Amino acid sequence: MTDKARFERLTLPHMDAAYNLASHLLQTRADAEDAVQDAFVRAYRAFHQFEGADIRPWLLTIVRNVCFRRLQERRRADNVVSLDEVSSRSTGAAFEADMASADRSPEQTAIASSDQALLAHAMAELPPVFREVIVLREIEDLSYREIAGVIGTPVGTVMSRLARARTELKAILNRMTNQDDRNAM
Amino acid sequence: MQCDRAHELLGAYRDGELAPEERRAVAGHIGTCRTCSTAVADDERIGRLVKKFGRIAPPPALEPRLRAALDRAEETSLPGKPVETPHLGMDAPKARALAKRVAALAAACLVAVMATWWVMDTTRHAEQIEHDILSAHIRSLLQDSPTQVASSDQHVVRPWFAGRADFAPAVKDLTAEGFALLGGRLDYVADRRVAVVVYKRRLHLINVFMWPSSVAATESLAPATSRNGYNLLIWSRNGVSYCAISDLNAAEMRELQHLL
Numbered sequence: 001m002t003d004k005a006r007f008e009r010l011t012l013p014h015m016d017a018a019y020n021l022a023s024h025l026l027q028t029r030a031d032a033e034d035a036v037q038d039a040f041v042r043a044y045r046a047f048h049q050f051e052g053a054d055i056r057p058w059l060l061t062i063v064r065n066v067c068f069r070r071l072q073e074r075r076r077a078d079n080v081v082s083l084d085e086v087s088s089r090s091t092g093a094a095f096e097a098d099m100a101s102a103d104r105s106p107e108q109t110a111i112a113s114s115d116q117a118l119l120a121h122a123m124a125e126l127p128p129v130f131r132e133v134i135v136l137r138e139i140e141d142l143s144y145r146e147i148a149g150v151i152g153t154p155v156g157t158v159m160s161r162l163a164r165a166r167t168e169l170k171a172i173l174n175r176m177t178n179q180d181d182r183n184a185m
Numbered sequence: 186m187q188c189d190r191a192h193e194l195l196g197a198y199r200d201g202e203l204a205p206e207e208r209r210a211v212a213g214h215i216g217t218c219r220t221c222s223t224a225v226a227d228d229e230r231i232g233r234l235v236k237k238f239g240r241i242a243p244p245p246a247l248e249p250r251l252r253a254a255l256d257r258a259e260e261t262s263l264p265g266k267p268v269e270t271p272h273l274g275m276d277a278p279k280a281r282a283l284a285k286r287v288a289a290l291a292a293a294c295l296v297a298v299m300a301t302w303w304v305m306d307t308t309r310h311a312e313q314i315e316h317d318i319l320s321a322h323i324r325s326l327l328q329d330s331p332t333q334v335a336s337s338d339q340h341v342v343r344p345w346f347a348g349r350a351d352f353a354p355a356v357k358d359l360t361a362e363g364f365a366l367l368g369g370r371l372d373y374v375a376d377r378r379v380a381v382v383v384y385k386r387r388l389h390l391i392n393v394f395m396w397p398s399s400v401a402a403t404e405s406l407a408p409a410t411s412r413n414g415y416n417l418l419i420w421s422r423n424g425v426s427y428c429a430i431s432d433l434n435a436a437e438m439r440e441l442q443h444l445l
Contacts, residue, residue: 004259008252015251019243033247040251041258069279116238123239137200138235144202163196166228173231 007047010055011040017056017140018063024135025067025128035070039063057146064132064150071128122172130165137162186210191221199228310375314419314428317374319412321381322392322430325370331383331390332368342369346380352425354380354395359444364391384441391431391441398426409435418442 325331
């Protein structure tokens with residue numbers, strides 16, 4: 001088997017996890033797709049350096065680094081783009097509409113929408129460093145040690161950051177549900 | 186287990202990341218504490234929400250796109266060619282940013298070192314001046330006369346310096362103000378020849394050292410310092426540095442300074 005075939009066999013099953021992390025961090029479909037492609041090509045070029053038993057954390061580390069670099073570039077670019085663009089991007093509203101329309105029938109979208117939209121909004125409000133630990137822990141089920149490897153911090157930091165991220169997410173969700181209740185009345 | 190300690194560990198408890206004894210302690214606490222058991226239930230609920238709705242699925246077009254990108258990558262990476270990316274996700278812009286940061290740090294270090302050197306050098310220089318002036322003052326007291334030209338007439342003392350010092354030092358007859366002019370001499374301080382004008386107040390001898398200075402400031406004042414029981418007052422005015430030294434008290438020295 002060629003290196004490339006072996007690489008694809010190992011990594012493509014984790015494309016979903018890679019795209020999920022990238023989407024949460026970058027908040028737009030196009031950027032997430034670009035970042036995943038960038039990360040896969042980088043991972044392929046660095047494949048000889050991979051020595052672990054589990055390729056998923058290794059791959060997610062690369063995805064994560066690519067995404068944070070893009071966020072950094074975006075911040076730099078934001079200094080020169082118009083305010084409208086920045087605000088629509090930062091609310092996450094554009095992103096949510098973007099994501100909801102992706103490959104779903106209108107009925108499915110309607111059923112899932114309330115909780116899903118709520119969560120998408122809440123996640124978008126979290127700072128990226130909180131978002132990533134929530135995604136890696138709650139969705140991807142990574143251990144603290146694996147998360148520490150992906151985000152490049154000690155395990156103790158993972159524990160405290162995750163605790164803060166959860167508290168923050170809870171507060172945002174509570175605030176949003178209260179708002180919804182008031183709007184309903 | 187204390188409630189606040191347990192509260193910190195609730196997340197790790199739920200994630201199964203605690204050591205067995207800690208896990209037992211937290212579990213025991215949750216059984217008795219409403220606040221903590223509610224918090225765990227909340228986290229549980231939000232965790233389920235995130236797990237259920239949080240995943241964002243890739244579009245079907247992503248996989249073919251990745252395969253195509255990898256095909257292109259395979260073609261461009263020739264066998265035997267050293268592989269780039271020495272560190273995961275570290276590329277040229279990041280390396281440049283790092284280099285920039287390192288350069289900035291190095292520059293900051295250099296500035297700090299130079300500033301320290303400058304301060305130390307300046308301090309050392311000031312130290313030497315004070316030391317030399319103290320020695321010269323004591324030497325003048327040991328000798329029969331502290332002056333080479335003894336006169337209470339400024340019109341005698343001032344011309345005496347002409348041709349001896351490379352500037353015209355200020356010489357004032359301050360007898361009326363209580364500072365009797367005794368005369369002048371030359372001395373050697375901090376590797377240079379300096380003019381000294383000697384005054385007397387009551388029984389106290391005051392040596393006023395003067396030399397042209399590079400200090401541009403018209404008036405700069407250092408606080409009075411004291412060495413071996415002698416008060417030193419250093420100032421500069423109109424391109425001349427002054428240092429008055431005496432066993433006279435600092436307040437009266439200041440008075441002289443203002444008169445000169």
